[in-house]
Amino acid sequence: MSAGLLARLVAAAVGVWLIAAPAVLDYGGVAADNDRIIGPIAGAFAFVACWEVLAALRWATVPLGVWLIAAPAVLGYGATAAWCSSLASGVVIAGAAWIGQDTSGSFGGGWRSVRPAAWRSEAA
Amino acid sequence: MRRAVDHDGSDPHVPPGWEVNPSAWSQRVPIVVLAVLGGFAAAWLALYQQEYVDTVFEPFFGDGTTDIVRESGFSKAFERFPIGDAALGALGYLADAVTGLIGGTDRWEKMPWIVIVFGVFVGPFGAMSVMLTVFQPVLYGSFCTLCLFSGVVSLAMIGPGVDEVLASLQHLRRERVAGGSVWRAFWGLDA
Numbered sequence: 001m002s003a004g005l006l007a008r009l010v011a012a013a014v015g016v017w018l019i020a021a022p023a024v025l026d027y028g029g030v031a032a033d034n035d036r037i038i039g040p041i042a043g044a045f046a047f048v049a050c051w052e053v054l055a056a057l058r059w060a061t062v063p064l065g066v067w068l069i070a071a072p073a074v075l076g077y078g079a080t081a082a083w084c085s086s087l088a089s090g091v092v093i094a095g096a097a098w099i100g101q102d103t104s105g106s107f108g109g110g111w112r113s114v115r116p117a118a119w120r121s122e123a124a
Numbered sequence: 125m126r127r128a129v130d131h132d133g134s135d136p137h138v139p140p141g142w143e144v145n146p147s148a149w150s151q152r153v154p155i156v157v158l159a160v161l162g163g164f165a166a167a168w169l170a171l172y173q174q175e176y177v178d179t180v181f182e183p184f185f186g187d188g189t190t191d192i193v194r195e196s197g198f199s200k201a202f203e204r205f206p207i208g209d210a211a212l213g214a215l216g217y218l219a220d221a222v223t224g225l226i227g228g229t230d231r232w233e234k235m236p237w238i239v240i241v242f243g244v245f246v247g248p249f250g251a252m253s254v255m256l257t258v259f260q261p262v263l264y265g266s267f268c269t270l271c272l273f274s275g276v277v278s279l280a281m282i283g284p285g286v287d288e289v290l291a292s293l294q295h296l297r298r299e300r301v302a303g304g305s306v307w308r309a310f311w312g313l314d315a
Binding site for chain 1: 139140141142143262275279280282283284286287290291293294297300301
């Protein structure tokens, strides 16, 4: 298993953790809603990015991870279990995107080769 | 995830610059199997939702499935339509399976239209399943095992499904740059 694939799976697992965390750590309110919204979305992006052709999708987890780090302060839940969970999850989800390489270019040039500009010239 | 590479050059339909043929049966059959599994889960939920059966697979979340597919406002909203949300999901999986099976191992080149239709079913459908996973706990405070299984299945189909779409788009682009008709190439007609 490559480091990139492992990183993607870890980020996806953290997404699943966020879905379960409110029940496991026994918190509700806005913290629970936030985790249950961001968890499945971040986990889904990380999971789908396991496939090399969609490796670039892993970057979508970065803003989600950054939001998880900022959320406790922005939404105002204090230094509780929910805060720790959100912070740790955010660091992993955002950081994991930098592990591994983008190999989508081995698919005939990847998605860049079909960007709008590429349809007009031989330059692509 | 790396895929089995066509090292010996035995497949004449590997797209230019690719290591595998995304339309090979070895690439497509697993997606169809996933679609069938997801379809079974969705069909069971549909039968339960329409009260044709009274038992549903729910080992983890107590009354979660009942709360979501029979009682939730989301599902009740579908009562105005001739078809429920679970049955709609089952039809979606059927569409995935059928469009995954149509065409030969050169379909990325000879039948781009079916590849694109397949991609539309696999991509947005998977995205919708994630949205439903979000709605469940946030709106209704419960989970549903078969719904979650269905969501994971949908997601697992996106990666292996869209590479074929990329190969078809690249083929259409090459036709365009070479001065051919994208429209005719899309339908697999000779330029």
